[in-house]
Amino acid sequence: MTFRWRKPRIRTALLAANLSLLLLPLIGVWFLRLYESALVRQTEAELIAQAATIGAAYKTEWLRAAVAQPREGGGVFDNLPRVSVLESPAEGYWRPRFAVLDLASDPVLPVPPPADPSTVPADPAAVTAGERMQPVLPDVQRITLAGLRLLDARGIVVATSGGDRGMSLSNQFEVTEALAGRPVSSLRARVRQGNEPVSLTSISRGSQVRVFLALPVIEHGWLLGAVLLSRTPVSIEQALYGKRWHLTGLALVLLTAGAGMALFTGYTVSRPIRTVTEQAKAVAAGERVIMPRTRRSAIREADELWMSITSMAGILEQRADFIRAFAAEVSHEFKTPLAAIRGAVEIIRDHADIMTPDERDHFLANIGADVERLDRLVRQLLNLARAEAPKPVVLEDLDMEKVVRAAAAPFQAAGLTVHIDPSPERVMTRIAPEALDAALSNLLDNIRQHAGEGAHGRISWSVEGAAHQIRLQVSDNGRGVSAGNADRVFDRFFTTARSTGGTGLGLSIVQSQLEAYGATIRLIPNQPGTSFLITLPLAT
CATH class of the missing domain: 3.30.565.10 (Histidine kinase-like ATPase, C-terminal domain)
Structure with missing residues (x-):
C-alpha cells in the first residue's frame, strides 16, 4: 500500500502558523530562563574552583602554623571537631564537586544575617594562617569580584576581603553546613546599596540574586575551618547585552527567514488563487478562454478551486456552444415556414387582382399550414423548456x-x-x-x-x-x-x-x-x- 501525502487545508496552515507564533514567546521565555540558570551555574563553578584553591592554601598555612605553635595537649589537632566525610568508593582519590544550582527549582533565600561578635577567641593556628592569607584575598577579589572569608572551626572570620574579621558567622546557614563537614551552595536575595548605579556593562550589579558557596577545610577527618565565598552572577540582560551583535545578526537571519516564508506562502498559495481568480473573471465576462494548468499549490483548497473553476468553465463553454447551436437550429426551423408565408403574402399582394378564387384559397391554405407548423414548434419548445427546467x-x-x-x-x-x-x-x-x-x-x-x-x-x-x-x-x-x-x-x-x-x-x-x-x-x-x-x- 503506497502512502499518499494529503495537502493541508488553509485552516490547518493558518492554525500551524498561529500556534508557532504562540509558542515562540514561550520558547523564548523558557530559553532565557534556562540561560539564566546556566549563568548561575557558571558562577557557582567558578566559586568552586576558587574555594578549592583558597581552601588548599589555607589548609597548608594552618598546618604550618599548628606545627610551629604546639597545643596544650601536644597534638596538632587537639580540641578540633571531627566530621564524617562522605566518600564514594568509585571516586577513589578524586573528590569532584559540580555546580548544581537551578533557578527553576532551588529557593532564593533571604539576605544573610549580619555577623555576630565572637564570644570566644579564634583558633590560634587559624588566626596565624588567616594573617598570612589576608594580603592575598583583596587581590583575588579585585580579579574575581567575589567576597571571600576564611573561618576557623567555630565559624569565626580569620581572613576576609571585607571588614568583618574577628566576627562570628556561625548563624549563617551555609557556614553551619560547612562546619558540619557538608559543602553547600545556595542562592540569596541581593539588596542594592542606596543609589547604587546599574549599568548593562556592570558585571556584578545587575542581578537580583547572589550565589553563596561554603566549603569545609578537612584534614584526616579533622575540621580545620571553612571557606565562604559569594558573588553576584551575570544577569540575563547583561549577558544579552554582551551578545548584542550576535543577537542582532540572529534577528536579521530570522527576519530574512520570515520574509522567505511569506514569499513562499504567497508563491504557493496566493499566486495560484490569484491566477484562478483572473480566469474566473474572464469566464464571468463571457470570454472564451483556455484554462491552462495553474501552478500546483501547497494548499489543497487552491487545487480544488482550480479544478472547480475549470469544470465550471467547461460546463459554461458547453452550454454556450449548445445555445449557439440551438439558436441556429431554431432559426432554421422558423426560417422555412416564415419564408413560405412571406412569399405567399407577396404573391397575393402583387397579383390579387388577377388571381382566381382557387389560387387565392391555395395560397391562404399554405399560409395557414405554415402558421400551424410555427404554432406546433412554439408549443414543443415550451414543453422542452419545461422539461429541462429545474x-x-x-x-x-x-x-x-x-x-x-x-x-x-x-x-x-x-x-x-x-x-x-x-x-x-x-x-x-x-x-x-x-x-x-x-x-x-x-x-x-x-x-x-x-x-x-x-x-x-x-x-x-x-x-x-x-x-x-x-x-x-x-x-x-x-x-x-x-x-x-x-x-x-x-x-x-x-x-x-x-x-x-x-x-x-x-x-x-x-x-x-x-x-x-x-x-x-x-x-x-x-x-x-x-x-x-x-x-x-x-x-x-
Whole structure:
C-alpha cells in the first residue's frame, strides 16, 4: 500500500502558523530562563574552583602554623571537631564537586544575617594562617569580584576581603553546613546599596540574586575551618547585552527567514488563487478562454478551486456552444415556414387582382399550414423548456399497470391498437406521475403518426431485482428506424416526418422529463419496427 501525502487545508496552515507564533514567546521565555540558570551555574563553578584553591592554601598555612605553635595537649589537632566525610568508593582519590544550582527549582533565600561578635577567641593556628592569607584575598577579589572569608572551626572570620574579621558567622546557614563537614551552595536575595548605579556593562550589579558557596577545610577527618565565598552572577540582560551583535545578526537571519516564508506562502498559495481568480473573471465576462494548468499549490483548497473553476468553465463553454447551436437550429426551423408565408403574402399582394378564387384559397391554405407548423414548434419548445427546467421533486409510488392502461386508453379510443402485457406480479415504481404519463403519451403518439398504416403498439414491463429497476418496453411493428438515424433520434429538431408536421422535439422532451426523475430511455437497435426501453426506479 503506497502512502499518499494529503495537502493541508488553509485552516490547518493558518492554525500551524498561529500556534508557532504562540509558542515562540514561550520558547523564548523558557530559553532565557534556562540561560539564566546556566549563568548561575557558571558562577557557582567558578566559586568552586576558587574555594578549592583558597581552601588548599589555607589548609597548608594552618598546618604550618599548628606545627610551629604546639597545643596544650601536644597534638596538632587537639580540641578540633571531627566530621564524617562522605566518600564514594568509585571516586577513589578524586573528590569532584559540580555546580548544581537551578533557578527553576532551588529557593532564593533571604539576605544573610549580619555577623555576630565572637564570644570566644579564634583558633590560634587559624588566626596565624588567616594573617598570612589576608594580603592575598583583596587581590583575588579585585580579579574575581567575589567576597571571600576564611573561618576557623567555630565559624569565626580569620581572613576576609571585607571588614568583618574577628566576627562570628556561625548563624549563617551555609557556614553551619560547612562546619558540619557538608559543602553547600545556595542562592540569596541581593539588596542594592542606596543609589547604587546599574549599568548593562556592570558585571556584578545587575542581578537580583547572589550565589553563596561554603566549603569545609578537612584534614584526616579533622575540621580545620571553612571557606565562604559569594558573588553576584551575570544577569540575563547583561549577558544579552554582551551578545548584542550576535543577537542582532540572529534577528536579521530570522527576519530574512520570515520574509522567505511569506514569499513562499504567497508563491504557493496566493499566486495560484490569484491566477484562478483572473480566469474566473474572464469566464464571468463571457470570454472564451483556455484554462491552462495553474501552478500546483501547497494548499489543497487552491487545487480544488482550480479544478472547480475549470469544470465550471467547461460546463459554461458547453452550454454556450449548445445555445449557439440551438439558436441556429431554431432559426432554421422558423426560417422555412416564415419564408413560405412571406412569399405567399407577396404573391397575393402583387397579383390579387388577377388571381382566381382557387389560387387565392391555395395560397391562404399554405399560409395557414405554415402558421400551424410555427404554432406546433412554439408549443414543443415550451414543453422542452419545461422539461429541462429545474423543478421540485415530487415522487409518488405508482402502480405500473394502472398508469400504462390510463395512458393507452385515449389512443385505443382513437383507433390505435395497443397490446398491454402486464407483469405477473404487481409492480410499483417511484416517479412523478406526469413524467411517466407524458413519456408514454409521446411514444404512443409517435406510433400513431409515424409507424405507418395498420401498425399497432405493445407495452410490457418486468422487474430487474438486482438493480432495483423496472424495464418498461414500448414497441411497434411499423417501419422502424434506419441504422443511419438510430443515433440521432433523441437530437433536437431531428425528424424524418417534417412534411407531415413533425418537429423533431418529441423524443428530446421525453428524454429530458425522464432524466429529471432518475429514469432513462434508449432505442433498442436491430428490432422489428421501433422499440424503446425505459428504465424506472423500483418503489421500495
